[in-house]
Amino acid sequence: MRLVRLARLALIPGLLLTAAPAAFAQDKPLRDGAVPHADRDDKPNLPEAPPRGQAVTLDKLFERLAAAKTPEEAKGIANLIQRRWARSGSDTADLLMTRAQDALKARELPLAIELLDRVITLEPDWAEGWNQRANALFLAGDPIRSLLDIAETLKREPRHYGAMMGLGTILRQQGDDKRAMVAYRRALAVYPQLDAVKDAVESLKLEVDGRDA
Numbered sequence: 544m545r546l547v548r549l550a551r552l553a554l555i556p557g558l559l560l561t562a563a564p565a566a567f568a569q570d571k572p573l574r575d576g577a578v579p580h581a582d583r584d585d586k587p588n589l590p591e592a593p594p595r596g597q598a599v600t601l602d603k604l605f606e607r608l609a610a611a612k613t614p615e616e617a618k619g620i621a622n623l624i625q626r627r628w629a630r631s632g633s634d635t636a637d638l639l640m641t642r643a644q645d646a647l648k649a650r651e652l653p654l655a656i657e658l659l660d661r662v663i664t665l666e667p668d669w670a671e672g673w674n675q676r677a678n679a680l681f682l683a684g685d686p687i688r689s690l691l692d693i694a695e696t697l698k699r700e701p702r703h704y705g706a707m708m709g710l711g712t713i714l715r716q717q718g719d720d721k722r723a724m725v726a727y728r729r730a731l732a733v734y735p736q737l738d739a740v741k742d743a744v745e746s747l748k749l750e751v752d753g754r755d756a
Contacts, residue, residue, distance in 0.1 A: 601627055605702055608734055617736035628671045628700070636666045643675060652683040670699035674706050686713045704730040708740060715747070724751045 604624050611617035631637055643658035659676035666672055677692035690713060696706040711726035724747050730740050 605733065609732075611736050614736045614738055617734065621734060628674075628703075631662075631666045631669045631672070633666055636662050636669065636672070639665070640672065640675065643679070647675075647679055647682070650682075652679055655679045656683065668699060670696050670703060670706075673699065674703060674709075677706065677709055681709060681713065686716070689713060702733050704734040704737065704740075707733070708737075711740075711743065715743075720747055720751050723747065
């Protein structure tokens with residue numbers, strides 16, 4: 544039984560990289576444990592939210608993120624996206640998330656994971672709950688469970704560049720540079736101005752692309 548479980552876990556990175564192909568139709572060139580945060584003072588000129596609700600607004604924000612011409616413009620747009628991701632629709636879940644993030648900052652990882660367990664129980668469809676627990680598990684030295692939570696995050700929000708960054712980081716640490724590069728490039732397809740990912744791609748390009756040439 545243990546060998547079967549290990550074999551299934553070995554398939555996770557490949558399944559993640561083949562999930563949601565429509566979200567990654569572009570072939571353009573992902574967290575050292577956390578989603579990057581933009582400066583909150585950045586306020587780019589964004590179109591007014593369409594009347595059909597948050598999902599459409601996010602689509603527009605992602606269009607602006609992909610088209611941003613400078614890192615500063617992109618950071619402001621990413622900040623707006625992250626604010627939307629941060630809202631669960633439940634006051635209780637939001638409060639637990641705030642406490643979990645405080646515990647993460649204090650490196651109280653078992654407490655953070657316990658709080659995020661409760662968040663996910665309350666709001667299992669909230670992508671950011673899974674993403675933050677993936678962060679906590681990664682920092683706690685449990686990359687396999689972190690991969691599982693990344694999969695749940697991307698199932699709910701295929702454009703989550705932070706989760707894709709986490710996937711790339713884990714794959715790179717495991718020595719799977721080729722698939723790490725795929726994950727990083729998919730993050731850049733969503734957020735082309737993300738400097739940390741551009742640096743990771745550059746550092747891997749010669750080894751991965753050169754090896755394939």
